Amino acid sequence: xxxxxxxxxxxxxxxxxxxxxxxxxxxxxxxxxxxxxxxxxxxxxxxxxxxxxxxxxxxxxxxxxxxxxxxxxxxxxxxxxxxxxxxxxxxxxxxxxxxxxxxxxxxxxxxxxxxxxxxxxxxxxxxxxxxxxxxxxxxxxxxxxxxxxxxxxxxxxxxxxxxxxxxxxxxxxxxxxxxxxxxxxxxxxxxxxxxxxxxxxxxxxxxxxxxxxxxxxxxxxxxxxxxxxxxxxxxxxxxxxxxxxxxxxxxxxxxxxxxxxxxxxxxxxxxxxxxxxxxxxxxxxxxxxxxxxxxxxxxxxxxxxxxxxxxxxxxxxxxxxxxxxxxxxxxxxxxxxxxxxxxxxxxxxxxxxxxxxxxxxxxxxxxxxxxxxxxxxxxxxxxxxxxxxxxxxxxxxxxxxxxxxxxxxxxxxxxxxxxxxxxxxxxxxxxxxxxxxxxxxxxxxxxxxxxxxxxxxxxxxxxxxxxxxxxxxxx
Ligand code: MSP
Numbered sequence: 001x002x003x004x005x006x007x008x009x010x011x012x013x014x015x016x017x018x019x020x021x022x023x024x025x026x027x028x029x030x031x032x033x034x035x036x037x038x039x040x041x042x043x044x045x046x047x048x049x050x051x052x053x054x055x056x057x058x059x060x061x062x063x064x065x066x067x068x069x070x071x072x073x074x075x076x077x078x079x080x081x082x083x084x085x086x087x088x089x090x091x092x093x094x095x096x097x098x099x100x101x102x103x104x105x106x107x108x109x110x111x112x113x114x115x116x117x118x119x120x121x122x123x124x125x126x127x128x129x130x131x132x133x134x135x136x137x138x139x140x141x142x143x144x145x146x147x148x149x150x151x152x153x154x155x156x157x158x159x160x161x162x163x164x165x166x167x168x169x170x171x172x173x174x175x176x177x178x179x180x181x182x183x184x185x186x187x188x189x190x191x192x193x194x195x196x197x198x199x200x201x202x203x204x205x206x207x208x209x210x211x212x213x214x215x216x217x218x219x220x221x222x223x224x225x226x227x228x229x230x231x232x233x234x235x236x237x238x239x240x241x242x243x244x245x246x247x248x249x250x251x252x253x254x255x256x257x258x259x260x261x262x263x264x265x266x267x268x269x270x271x272x273x274x275x276x277x278x279x280x281x282x283x284x285x286x287x288x289x290x291x292x293x294x295x296x297x298x299x300x301x302x303x304x305x306x307x308x309x310x311x312x313x314x315x316x317x318x319x320x321x322x323x324x325x326x327x328x329x330x331x332x333x334x335x336x337x338x339x340x341x342x343x344x345x346x347x348x349x350x351x352x353x354x355x356x357x358x359x360x361x362x363x364x365x366x367x368x369x370x371x372x373x374x375x376x377x378x379x380x381x382x383x384x385x386x387x388x389x390x391x392x393x394x395x396x397x398x399x400x401x402x403x404x405x406x407x408x409x410x411x412x413x414x415x416x417x418x419x420x421x422x423x424x425x426x427x428x429x430x431x432x433x434x435x436x437x438x439x440x441x442x443x444x445x446x447x448x449x450x451x452x453x454x455x456x457x458x459x460x461x462x463x464x465x466x467x468x469x470x471x472x473x474x475x
Contacts, residue, residue, distance in 0.1 A: 015075035035446035049094035054226030359466035
């Protein structure tokens with residue numbers, strides 16, 4: 001049988017620290033997408049990984065007095081554990097220090113060589129962003145990076161440059177025509193403006209300045225710029241260049257934070273054009289997770305530990321909150337109060353109680369639903385929203401169904417039908433309620449896969465069995 005092949009990617013985090021709550025955004029959004037397309041019958045390849053080169057990581061390992069490779073090995077493992085804890089259904093994990101990746105990136109460099117030239121770079125650099133800063137930007141920010149609160153460094157060195165100018169026109173046209181679809185739409189203009197301002201990009205550093213990177217082929221005195229190395233991961237993980245990747249590339253969607261959209265909308269397309277590969281189809285750029293209204297930072301002391309959040313009410317609560325209450329495209333706040341409210345009032349009250357009430361009533365009255373999973377298909381409204389990557393809105397639609405089921409039970413009062421001996425009516429009412437719950441549950445799969453499976457286990461595996469303990473105990 002022919003299966004559509006769908007490739008989904010996430011940004012690969014730097015391993016200069018442990019995973020934090022913001023990293024979960026990329027993973028959870030991409031995971032919903034992957035599960036949705038799988039449920040539709042696609043064969044999905046889903047990449048995650050770690051970005052392990054660059055100054056930031058090198059400096060951190062030095063500070064801690066640990067050999068760099070050992071440092072990145074330890075931290076990459078922490079990201080792997082975090083991704084597993086989030087139950088992310090990835091298929092490929094890429095590390096930029098792996099031999100395969102390094103070899104492939106060097107081949108990519110060689111393929112791009114006609115667009116690469118050597119020149120002197122004199123200007124600014126932000127190690128926090130791992131990015132070259134224009135004079136204009138440096139002036140606007142008074143020489144200090146607003147995201148990292150660190151002064152920009154002045155660099156004067158011989159570097160290789162990538163001639164982005166060769167591709168600007170094509171990239172502009174692709175963004176304008178939505179051949180590269182940038183979501184949300186308002187970021188499209190921002191990227192077009194940045195594209196015009198982007199000079200050719202310096203793509204190497206002298207080893208005298210930075211030794212932790214992939215050596216430039218044919219010039220061991222230079223290592224590659226970390227972004228060139230990192231962006232390549234999306235195709236090296238597919239085996240490029242030695243393997244044909246056209247079954248998978250271009251990805252159906254690439255998930256990135258708004259802070260790194262510029263690399264994906266400008267440098268990445270320029271690299272792909274240089275390689276003669278198709279442009280990205282969709283760049284979904286999500287907002288930032290804030291803590292009490294502020295960007296999370298160790299110095300402010302408002303960093304929220306993801307493991308603590310997951311352990312408080314379990315993984316399903318974490319996914320529920322991040323996928324429904326954290327706005328995909330805008331910045332959103334995490335507070336423990338909002339988290340507890342969402343868990344107790346919505347997961348426990350709306351869904352947990354609904355399942356408990358329906359299952360208990362069904363068991364008590366020996367209700368049997370024939371072929372309960374037959375004919376389940378997601379609604380058009382839900383699919384339209386999912387297809388447009390409006391996951392939180394689609395989740396709202398599912399939740400409205402769950403809430404309306406609670407209201408229907410209150411209105412139709414099946415327990416009264418039972419009491420009055422109206423067996424036929426009771427049977428019809430309960431069957432409809434259970435079928436509609438399973439319909440909503442079907443749409444819940446990408447968001448809360450474990451809960452959805454439990455609900456199927458309760459209602460659709462022969463005899464209906466109420467859960468022995470509440471699905472979401474109040475806390
Ligand atoms: N290494 C680069 C990405 C290379 S992709 C070829 C990088 N790493 S990062 O660790 O800084 O960020 C990884 C991802 O996490 C990015 O998509 C970034 O936007 C996201 N987030 C980091 N902090 C975040 C929040 N506070 N909130 C939401 N997303 C956040 O950039």
